[in-house]
Amino acid sequence: MADLIKSKFLEAYHVLKSELLHDPSFEFTDDSRQWVERVIDYNVPGGNLIRGLSLQAYLLVFDDIEDNSQTQRTWPSLMVEFQTIPGKMIDLISFLEGEKDLSKFSLSLHRLIVQYKTAYYSFYLSAACALLMPGENLDNHVDLKDIIVEMGIYYQVQDDYxxxxxxxxxxxxxGRDIEDFKCSWLVVKALELSNKEQKKILHENYGKSDPTSVAKVKALYKDLDLQV
Incomplete structure (x- = not known):
C-alpha cells in the first residue's frame, strides 16, 4: 500500500514539476529552469514523502489566492513572492553558476532580471495595491502595468550607470558591478557595440577585482561613448 501511494505521489510530482517549470507567468532562462529543477528534485521526492503528501501547505496557498492575501503569518504569501524571487535567482545564476561567461549576457537577459527583480516590487506593487484597495480588477489595467514596468527598467538602467x-x-x-560580474546595462551595451578586439578586453577583465582590470573596463566604456 505504501509503495502504491509513493508511486502515485511521484507520478503527480512529475506532472506538477513540469507545469511549474513551464509556467507561462514567468520567463525562465535555460539556466534558471535547470536550477529550479535541481532544487525541486533534491528536496521533494526523497524520504518518506509525508510532507509532500500533506495538503496543509496547499490549503494555505489556496486561501491566500482566494482572499487575495498579500501576507501569510507576517511573511509575503507565495503568490506575491513568485514575482520577485525568480528575478533574483536569474541575477545570481548569471554570475555564480559555473564559469563566468559573458556570452550569456544580453539586453533581453538584463530586462528579464530587472523586470522581476526590481520593477515589480519597487514600482508596480504600490500601484497594484492602490488599485486593489477600492476593488479594481488588475486585469483591466494591463497597460498601466506595462508603463510602470518600463519605469522600473529605466530606473535600474540609471542605477547600473x-x-x-x-x-x-x-x-x-x-559600485561593484564590474568586479562582481553583474549583468548590468553598461556591460550588455558594451557587448552590443564592441568589435572583436574590444570584446576580448571585456572577456579578459570583466568580473575581476584588481584595479587594473576595472580600469580597462571603464576605459572601454568611455571609448564606446557609454560614459555621459
Whole structure:
C-alpha cells in the first residue's frame, strides 16, 4: 500500500514539476529552469514523502489566492513572492553558476532580471495595491502595468550607470558591478557595440577585482561613448 501511494505521489510530482517549470507567468532562462529543477528534485521526492503528501501547505496557498492575501503569518504569501524571487535567482545564476561567461549576457537577459527583480516590487506593487484597495480588477489595467514596468527598467538602467560613474559621497556606497560580474546595462551595451578586439578586453577583465582590470573596463566604456 505504501509503495502504491509513493508511486502515485511521484507520478503527480512529475506532472506538477513540469507545469511549474513551464509556467507561462514567468520567463525562465535555460539556466534558471535547470536550477529550479535541481532544487525541486533534491528536496521533494526523497524520504518518506509525508510532507509532500500533506495538503496543509496547499490549503494555505489556496486561501491566500482566494482572499487575495498579500501576507501569510507576517511573511509575503507565495503568490506575491513568485514575482520577485525568480528575478533574483536569474541575477545570481548569471554570475555564480559555473564559469563566468559573458556570452550569456544580453539586453533581453538584463530586462528579464530587472523586470522581476526590481520593477515589480519597487514600482508596480504600490500601484497594484492602490488599485486593489477600492476593488479594481488588475486585469483591466494591463497597460498601466506595462508603463510602470518600463519605469522600473529605466530606473535600474540609471542605477547600473551610477554604480560605475556615481559619486560615492552622494550615493554612500561603492559600485561593484564590474568586479562582481553583474549583468548590468553598461556591460550588455558594451557587448552590443564592441568589435572583436574590444570584446576580448571585456572577456579578459570583466568580473575581476584588481584595479587594473576595472580600469580597462571603464576605459572601454568611455571609448564606446557609454560614459555621459
Amino acid at each position: 551610477l554604480d560605475v560613474y556615481g559619486d560615492f559621497q552622494v550615493l554612500g556606497k561603492p
